[in-house]
Amino acid sequence: MLHIVNKSPFDTGSLASVLRVAKKDGGAVLLIEDGVYAATKNSATEASLKAAGMPVYVLQPDADARGLQSRLMDGVNMVDYGGFVDLVAGHDNVQSWL
Amino acid sequence: MSDEMDFEEGGAVKKFMFVNRKAPYGTVYALEGLEVVLISAAFDQDVSLAFVDDGVFQLVKGQKTDGVEMKNFSPTYRALEGYDIEKLYVERESMEARGLSEDDLLVDVQIMSAAEIGDMMAQQDVVISF
Numbered sequence: 001m002l003h004i005v006n007k008s009p010f011d012t013g014s015l016a017s018v019l020r021v022a023k024k025d026g027g028a029v030l031l032i033e034d035g036v037y038a039a040t041k042n043s044a045t046e047a048s049l050k051a052a053g054m055p056v057y058v059l060q061p062d063a064d065a066r067g068l069q070s071r072l073m074d075g076v077n078m079v080d081y082g083g084f085v086d087l088v089a090g091h092d093n094v095q096s097w098l
Numbered sequence: 099m100s101d102e103m104d105f106e107e108g109g110a111v112k113k114f115m116f117v118n119r120k121a122p123y124g125t126v127y128a129l130e131g132l133e134v135v136l137i138s139a140a141f142d143q144d145v146s147l148a149f150v151d152d153g154v155f156q157l158v159k160g161q162k163t164d165g166v167e168m169k170n171f172s173p174t175y176r177a178l179e180g181y182d183i184e185k186l187y188v189e190r191e192s193m194e195a196r197g198l199s200e201d202d203l204l205v206d207v208q209i210m211s212a213a214e215i216g217d218m219m220a221q222q223d224v225v226i227s228f
Contacts, residue, residue, distance in 0.1 A: 008121055008152050010196065034124030037155065042197030061165025065123050067158035067172075071197070080165075 002028050002091040003054075005035035006098065009045045014097040016048070024053040030079070030087055032059040036066060041073045050075060059084060112223035113144045118153035120228065122172070123163070128156050129171050131228030136174075139181035146185035146222075147178075148215055149207070153228075154192045159204040175205045189215050 003022050009015040015038050018029060029052060031038055038045045039058050049056055050073070060078045063069065072078075079087065088094055116135050120127040138145050149157060156172070163170040178184070186207040193199070193209070200209055210218070219225055 006124070008124065008155075011121070011152050034121045034152070037121065037152070037196070040197045044195045044197075046197065062123075065161060065163040065166045065168065065170070066121070066155060067160040067162070069160060069162070071158075071202070 001026060002030060002087055002094045004030045004032060004094065004096045005038070006033040006096070008034040009038040015045065018097055019048055019052055022054065026091075027054040028057065028087065028091065029054055030057045030059065030084065031076075032062050032084070034066075036063045036068060039063070039072050039076045040068060041071050043073075046073045049073065057083070057087060111142065111144055113146070113221060114138060114224045114226065115146045115148055115219060115222040117148045117150060117219070117225060117227045118156055119151040121152040121155040122161070123166065123168055127228045128153070129169075131226075132171060132174055134226065134228070135178070135183065136181065139178075139183055145183050146187065146218065147183070148218065149186070149188045149192070150215060151189075151192050152196075154188055154196055154198060157186075157188070157203040157205060157207065158198065159202055172204055178205075187215060187218060 003018045005015050007014045036058050038049055056076045057079050058076050060080050118131055122128040161170050161172045187210050188207045189212055190209050191212050
């Protein structure tokens with residue numbers, strides 16, 4: 001299952017809920033919009049993403065808009081809009097944690 | 099006498115603080131707040147900006163918005179000096195929790211503790227929140 005997070009982890013508990021609830025086996029997290037801030041290097045959320053136990057994807061255009069190109073943690077996978085579509089198509093179901 | 103009259107006579111200068119707590123692009127608050135700050139410059143008031151919580155992200159260097167087809171308004175923060183708006187305060191705790199340092203910011207700011215921001219806030223005549 002693909003879990004999509006579009007809110008800043010510093011502003012809402014969406015990402016924390018995903019990491020608490022999501023089934024890790026077959027799961028994946030895609031960070032878009034303000035959700036991409038979770039992957040900022042040296043941030044308070046870096047450790048929780050490292051411990052996610054699922055692949056973490058970051059939508060590159062949203063990271064670029066926010067100036068995060070060189071500020072992202074290691075271990076996350078960058079995707080473009082085509083990659084977003086591939087992720088959705090490649091999982092049986094999708095949950096957007098609005 | 100109304101405040102409006104005071105403006106016209108050039109008499110009363112009030113202390114205005116704009117408190118920015120939202121990241122850019124995800125919501126329209128940051129851009130709208132910046133527009134109001136620019137409008138306020140026309141009234142020759144004592145204007146300051148505080149960046150707290152996700153508002154700190156507004157000032158991150160290297161914003162590149164071509165891919166999301168939105169206007170990159172971050173250069174405008176550097177233009178504020180030209181409007182005599184030079185009091186930009188960033189809360190250290192918010193900045194550090196987000197893995198950022200002063201070198202990551204695109205404009206000269208004063209880094210302050212949460213308590214110092216609170217003191218500045220308490221000194222204002224008007225506080226406007228975005």
